[in-house]
Amino acid sequence: MNISAQTVSSRFQAASRLAPIGVSEILKITSLAADLKRQGRDVIVLGTGEPDFDTPDHVKEAARRAIEAGETKYTALDGTPELKAAIRAKFMRDNGLEFAQDEITVSAGAKQILFNAMMATLEPGDEVIIPTPYWVTYADIVRIMGGKPVFVRGEEVNGFRLIAEDLARAITSRTRWVILNSPSNPSGSAYSEAQYRPILDMLIAHPNVWLMVDDIYEHIVYDEFRFVTPAAIEPSLRDRTLTINGVSKAYAMTGWRIGYAGGPSALIRSMSVVQSQSTSCPSSISQAAAIEALNGPMEIVRERCKSFQTRRDFVVSALNNIEGVTCRMPEGAFYTFACCAGLIGRKMPSGQRISSDVDFAEYLLHTVGVAVVPGTAFGLAPYFRISYATSVPELEEACRRIAHAASRLT
Template identity: 45%
Template sequence: MTLQLASRLGTVKPAATMAAKLVVDRLRATGKTIVDFTIGEPDFPTPDHIVAGGISALSTGKTRYTAPGGIQPLREAIAQKLLRENGLHFSPDEIVVGAGAKQIIYSALGATLNPDDEVIVPAPYWVSYPDIVSLHGGVPIIVSCGVETGFKLTPAALERAITPRTRWLILNSPGNPTGAVYTRAELEGLAAVLRAHPHVWVMTDEIYEHFVYGGAEHVSLLSAASDLGPRTLIVNGMSKAYAMTGWRVGYGAGPLKLVKAITLLSAQTTSCVTTVSQIAATIALNGSQACVEEAVALFHQRRDRMIALLGGIPGLMCSPPDGAFYAFPSVSGLIGAVTPQGKTLVSDLDVTLYFLEHAGVAAIDGNAYGAPSYLRMSFATSIEQIEFGCNALKKAAEACTFPLSKNTEQSDA
């Protein structure tokens, strides 16, 4: 008898970042040297004091189940963090801990979406947002936000997207893949629209909040519009700021009814987050934040170096991102180019594959993020790897040629 899978799986694609990592690992296993600009995680280990706290928890027998919503000390530490860093008041009961921020997002949508409910997803978007919506029977409403708006949703575009079936708006600032950071004024503009539509809830993903550069400042939506608190879920976690991707600790802060619903789903899925991970996360939040500050300074240097090098590659255009740790260059200047192997590059995926095969550099095509003609390139890697990889990209781009018609168009522009 043939196993029949649920029809809803037909709407879901493998996560582009994980798929890219598998390709990189496979190529490396064959002996090829690959510079990996795909994966979105810090390249350095979890800070020593956090690891030591985890080891201590293991050695003292703290290895049993916890409450599904998270241990009390961690939820208290999260509440203190939100007050200290964001000026937001939450009680520990209004906070739920999950196995990564992704589980919080998944459970929140699972607890609130009915078939054909709509969720507004600004594009470019993190690859999992639309798929998680679809898995729960919802309809992702993709709103394209181009470079002309800084890859950010405008009040007018939000107003046009809202219908009576809209249940959620998902905001991500600093954003993956673009690094876009919403200003206080921009958030206030969106909030003005949302006030006219009280049936729309807001999920604000702030996982990259610490990684802002230059004059940019992270502002939480509720800091700009506290009156939206009764219908807002803040999503965050430990993965990026504390280099704890494998520990799998995320959290949500929001209205008690929603937090209880997410906790109920956690009790029936993961039961709880690993005890030792929760203890380590508590230590991370309550301890010195110097490790976070050092990471931000390091990524700032890497951002500047990658942007400078990308600016010298023919066919690529890239503005410095205000946040996160990704460059998001346009490769439209390479569309139509012919590789030394005689292949015409007709899409961002073609460019991605060409760079992988002939430069040994892995990136992710923008189409995976709802933004064709772009690439996402992580600078969460060493300066040496950034320089080596970007120099290889430059050589590969310079080896391409354009048909006469393309050259004529460029000279006429």
């Protein structure tokens, strides 16, 4: 008997755990911008969180050597001993943190580290406190695991940072984790030791709450800002802190897919169990490249950081010169998070009213061909995120178009 494709398709039912999850707004915008480009439209995409630089030559050469040496087999489940040694040395050198070999884990990107940690620890209904604005993946991974994301608003007046008093009000008997990201995606804000201190004191008073720290933008900071990480500031929290990092941003290795973390051995073992039944080991070639990145010279990273700072300064200045838009100067990462509250309520040339940051982002894309991400996607409106990890000429043209589009609103 023949069964039509429509009948077969209608039988599919997605797992209920996916019901609250959608495709990332960032990916949607990027996909739409790509579609417009294929149609011949001139579109500048400022939505991707990816350095426009190439992976450094000495890192690529290390990968070639690994291939030629036949290092193409499965490796240890959560990282080769050599890569774990390089990670341990990095934590000690850069952060003053000492980890044993069994306190280090390596995965196919920092996102998998987050996934493994949540899978290994969350029970249905457990709560995870996430300051807004936040990287969209945090909340969706919590939801997939049956947990409940608890959002605490980070006000611009406080640099979009979590405030200890707000954290205290959000903690309940079901709170399992607090997630902190510094420098932040999407705001670029970062915590100094003094700004971390009240939060860490609050966590000391709640011994059942664990801390997850995403330090992926550690090496992209500006204006003499001194990066610090919580486990180094407060050693008493070390045994309930997972410190996450990776090679994707600082070393322009997004496609190599290597993330890593240091934390208590019991947690690391549980995360390894999760990884053993998903991806197993990360790419052997990528691990060899990551060793070279972590052990190699940092001059190129610092040079690129200076380039990002020049772009940041330009974009922030250009946005603040647009009537109706304000933009805070970020301490790190390669994003600006500008407020468009002054444009809400105005009318487009078509007569349609701008009622939200989503409307404004769509207006920019369809009228002047600039793709930005609305703050709503990150849990905080009315803002929009620009990634300035692209060329200066493109940034200049994009800001010119944004200014032109804003000037046409009445």
